[in-house]
Amino acid sequence: MSPPMKGLVQFIADIRNAKVHEEEEKRVQAELVNIQKQFSSGNLSGYQRKKYICKLMYIYMLGHRIKFGYREAIELISSQVFSEKQIGYMAALLFVSGNREVDGALIEHVRHDLAVDNSNFNALALQFLSCSAEFGQLGASFENDVFNLLRSPLTPALVRKKACLTMLALYRADPQTLSRNPGWVPRIVALIDDQNLGVAISAVSLTQFIARIDPILCKPAVPLVIGRLHRLVVNRECPDEYLYYGNPAPWLTVKLMGLLEDLIPDPTETPLDPANGAVLGEVLSSTLSSTKLAPATYHESLEYRNTRHSILFAAVSLSSRVDASPEGLPNVIRALGGLLEAGETNARYLALDALTKVAARSGASGSQKAVEHLPKVMRLLRDRDVSVRQKALDLVYAICDSTSVENICRDLLAYMGVAEYSMRPDVAVKVAVLAEKFATDATWYVTTALKLIAVAGSHVADEVWQRIVQIVVNNEGIQPLACKTLVRHLKAPSYPEPMLKVGAFLLGEYGHLIESSASPKEQFDLVYAKFYQCSFASRAMILSCFLKFFLKYEELRPLILDVFESESASIDSEIQQRALEYLKIVTRNDGLSLLKIVTVGMPSFTNKTSPLIARLGSVKIFEKGYSKVPDSLKRDITGISSSASAVPPPAPHPRKGAPAPPPPRNHAASSATLQSLPRSFSSQDVILPQSTSGSSNPFDRSRTASPTKGLAALSPNWEEGYTRLLRFDQGVFFENSLLKIIYRLTRETNSLSGDLQVVNKSPSQITGLVMEIRPGFLNSDDPPYMINVTKVPDAFVPENGRTRLQFQATIRTEFGDSEAPVLNLSFVSGGFSTIRLRLPVVLAKAVAHAPLERSSFFSRWGQIGSALGAEGESQLIFKTTTAFSVQNSSRILSQLGFAVVDNADPNPNNVVGAGILHTATGVSGCLCRLEIAPDGQQFRLTMRCTRPRVAGIILSTAVSVFKQT
């Protein structure tokens, strides 16, 4: 090691000895003054310069901003002494990343050091470039220099491996580098087979990046990768210095397997040829079998096991993707099953994770095989590590099917008692979904679901009990059973509150079905017993239950009247109002006709189906086309005969998928007049679950996988975000129950860069995310704009994770808004979904403010008029639903790219503005004049442009913004 710099050591020691922060701060400030003085003195030796720059870097590491020293860093770079140059580059990076600016001198030094015949200097310049490629488009000017180092066989391995990874940084900074130089790819791919393993692993990373963009381009790499894997894994051919605890080049092996996955993104489309398939099969089975190939001395070391397992997990992932051998899946599952009992937490954790992925990827066959390990997985629910427990729960959920569901639910319900509180809601939701999804027996479902409420009660989300109610409502056959089971649960000395809610609702609706086994009085007592111990929300439900009882059971009426009367004085305004209104309904002197309407039986929940309904087989309707069945008909089928026959059908229910607000409040609002009561009541107490849990929920799927009529159909709701972003350059572009897309547009004259951020808001991971942008114009001979994706999104987005797509659009000439590019998005989250959205990349986005003098506006206006006549002008009179003041209108025009010219128009109610349209084929002026009617809702917008057609296009964009805002 070269001797340390004494001044630096002293300085660091001083800082370390500082007892309090102020002391440190003082020392730093003194040093900064000293360094600045030294730098301005001008005659420093290289060594001194290096020392002071090092001090500056240390000060930066302490968390201070560095404002000077760039010039000295550059001087160090120009030194011929290695350590000086090294420190110079290190420091320069600090300045470059701070300012994002690169000056000419630095560029010249980098270029020189790349070209010079000195591999040490080459290496330093490459390292610098790899970190700074994205600043100030530094990379673009060096791609050829870097490629020359990369491909030349004369370049030492040290430089070649760094050149590979620097090239990767250049690609990332500007993916166009790839399309500019397609001829480079074969050269790069070939390096995978390089004798030097450092070069090989670097080339693998580089190839992987290219393969993720264009796997076809890298196809020739497949045999190279498989061959190299075979030599490493099966033949154990490896230079001694790359053996790591007896494992031959484990990092390279893992990387090669990962690359292969990217090279074969879809094995059904591009299958491996038999020869390569066989070789790969040998590699995989050799990895997955547990034979210990390394010398026995290593077997006990943790490092040996970790590296073996790292390769095993890579092979598992690869194998479940390409499945090269028929016995692939069982092998994978056997290997992973073994690891479930491993001593290291790491291995157990990863094995669970991998098994979950394999089960998800391979579908039913994988789940069936994995079920063999169920007892082990169940044991892991009691692991010492909470994250292992969580993973185990995920796996249990993933491998459950109709044969194992009963055991799994039983075990999970038992587990509920010992699980920590934070996990219980999750366990509850999983049991609820599994029970519903795989139930084959109605009795079993009802018993399990109510047992879940009894056991997990206070931990379950409202959606869980609401979903159970929904299913019972929809399945006539299980209603008596559900009521009987409820009565049993309600007789227990204590039970969680959701049980009471379910009880109040179901007994109110269907209690009469079990009159023979539980008398009305008994039911009343059961529900009323906890009335004063429960929350107001439950009390409100109990009151509704009693209202239904009132109609059905004459003998209970005096009791119920008492309750209503006493609750009319409740301290809770919601309860009070409800009791008062109910009292009024039951004491009206028109008999009970209004009550009959109000308490009409609960209609089926028709706008959401569940797999359970079909499986239980007791409801034969609504499986498809249910939305076409009129509400009245639906009611007749499932409504309780006593009430349904007596009353005319109520107005259709106002709900459509959207979650109803919490019942009491909504009720209070909507029951202000008695007239509105029948319409909004009777279903108020059950809120439709928005989504019970992730992957299996059929509702979410039906909403996102919109019926696309032909390819051109855009997804429903596309327009809202689109129009909003016509006006603004950033904001939420699209949102549904699974994901959200946030959009940001940066304008630079005629070139627009967009950033689309996809946020996964579904309760599970999103996989296979593919986003592509298609131009929306027909005539591709003379494209009006060019659009390129500069950053592709990750295909996998974890729960709550996000990924982004970036694009660059260049506006060449004018085009209508309907020709704007279209974003296609497809992904798997539970089911396969596609989304098609029009991107707000329109001509108006290339309009920039062009401030005009007040006096010159109308002379320009006249000039366009006389030069182009009708061709240069477009005008529209339109109305809006919201009113806009002059200020608001000015702001919108300004957001659309027009510089508003104040006081130019003699009428103060008019707004005029000037913009300049930048396209690659030229620049044109755009003037607009907006006349606003006094009510602020009627407008006449006139647009004049120096180029034909343009006025009409921008006018229509502007009008749609006004109309939609």
Add this chain to the structure above:
Amino acid sequence: MAIQFLLALNRQGKTRVSKWYVNASDEEKWKTESQVHKLICSRDHKNQSNFVQFQSRKLVYKRYAGLFFCFCIDVQDNELSYLESIRLLVEVLDSYFNNVCELDLVFNFYKVSEVIDEMFLSGEIEETSKDVILQRVQETAKLD
């Protein structure tokens, strides 16, 4: 992108090594570093795995004496492979500084940076042979 950043933090949360492969402002870096420290310190080191979700990525970390070495990697990356990278890095530092301690990393921060640059570049693994790495850094030390 594989490695987002590489950190070595001591138990008090002082950053001893910090290498970023993604573009981030100083403020973002400092904020993230303290978040990482908080997250890792809150974990049970005896019973929990060496991996933890962090934002949309994951951390792979390991404690050596008073220092946590930590990689932030993509979700699809192989955890154990990077866990062993930490091991390899520590072994190289140990040989280079002849029984390394936290102070070595403080006083020789620029050397540590050099060692890391020989092992990782652009967020990817560059060299995995301990011999090759050591040979290289010992060679550059003799250049002046």
